[in-house]
Amino acid sequence: MTFLFAINPVSGGRDKSDWEEGIRQFFADLPHTVHVLELNGKTDDELVRQxxxxxxxxxxxxxxxxxxxxCxxxxxxxxxxxxxxxxxxSANGLARELGIPPDIEASLSVLVNGTPKPVDVISINEGDICLHLGDIGLNARVVKHYQDNNWRGMFGYLRAVIKALQTRQLLRVEINLGETCVSRAALMVVLANARMYGTGAVINPDGDMSDGQFEVVIFRRLAIWEILKLFWRYRPFDPRSIEIYPATSISVETRRKAYFQIDGEYRGRINQLKAAIRPGALTILVPPEIAP
Incomplete structure (x- = not known):
């Protein structure tokens, strides 16, 4: 087989030279062809395509x-x-969701011995996609602070959470789920194609990336301590504060523009959003025991 590795040299704030060395050592005695591409953060889409x-x-x-x-x-x-x-x-949310091990040797083994698994993606506003989790409101503001200040790691994420909590606001949202419309005051609304954030906090316990649908998770009023638990660990859901709706397509409107992020990347402020599932649009290698 022929492998193309696209390496982001700055993700997570860590030097990736050990990853490239590990890749070359792992494949040195294997009958596969390996190509390595270093991304530059500016023309990555074009580089990968070429x-x-x-x-x-x-x-x-x-x-x-x-x-x-x-990308x-x-x-x-x-x-x-x-x-x-x-x-x-830094957080590796999608890898964690799919059971891909965090160390080099084990994750390289998945590339050769793993099982291809078709997964869904969420089409956003007909021009973007979400593989993992997207949201408007509180967490999107956290992501903005994290990126604007170039903070790294879990400590940087904690700093961003604390800063976002100082100016948290409730959103007035209207969500059209097709047969159901809901109007809420919410801290944030999550489009969840998966179960958990990269921090390990489970927000959508029954999420499945291959079930042909996603979930809309509405977070309403929460105490500060409950919000902190939300970001770092699973907490039992209080149905008076958190609602989950399965969906294949939705539209969302907010009374005022709200912070918006997709897969850990801040996308600006919006007051309208449309999303629809694309079943099995991407195939990802996962450990054999994870695949159905």
């Missing part, structure tokens, strides 16, 4: 965090080429 066209790889591997995975995965939507993941970011 290298795929040049090498025609069987498997394209994202070496980085959720943003890197999304690479976007180029593979609707194709037969399989996406591999080496989790080298």
């Amino acid at each position: 290298q795929i066209a040049l090498h025609q790889p069987d498997r394209v591997v994202a070496v980085g965090g959720d943003g890197t995975i999304k 690479v995965g976007t180029q593979l939507l609707g194709t037969d080429t399989v996406l591999g993941i080496l989790p080298a970011g």
Whole structure:
């Protein structure tokens, strides 16, 4: 097989030279062809597209965090080429969701011995996609602070959470779920294609990335301590504060513009959003015991 590795040299604030060295050592005695591409953070989409066209790889591997995975995965939507993941970011939410181990040797083994698993993606506003989790409101503001200040790691995330809590506001949202419309005052609204954030906090316990639907998770009024628990660990859901609706397509409107993020990348402020599921649009390598 032919592998193309797309390495983000700055994801997670860590040097990736050990990952590249580990890749070359792992494949040194294997009968596979390996190509390595270093991303630059400016023309990544074009670089990945060009290298795929040049090498025609069987498997394209994202070496980085959720943003890197999304960049690479976007180029593979609707194709037969399989996406591999080496989790080298700060939180690695999607890798955690799919059971991909965090160490180099074990995750490299998944690239060769893993099972291809078709997963759904969420189309956002007809021009973007969400692989993992997108949201408007409180967490999107956290992501903005995290990026604007170039904070790294879990401590940086904690600083961003504390800063966002100082100016938290409730949103007035109208959500059209097709047969159901709901109007709420909410801290945030999450489009969940998965179960948990990269921190390990489970917000959508019954989420399944291959079930042909996503969930809309509405977080209403919560005490500060409950909000902190929300970001770092599973907490029992209080139905008076948190609601979950399954959906295949929705539209959302907010009374005023709200902070918006997709897969850990801040997207600006919006007051309208449309989303629809794309079943099985991307195939990702997962450990054999994870695949159905």
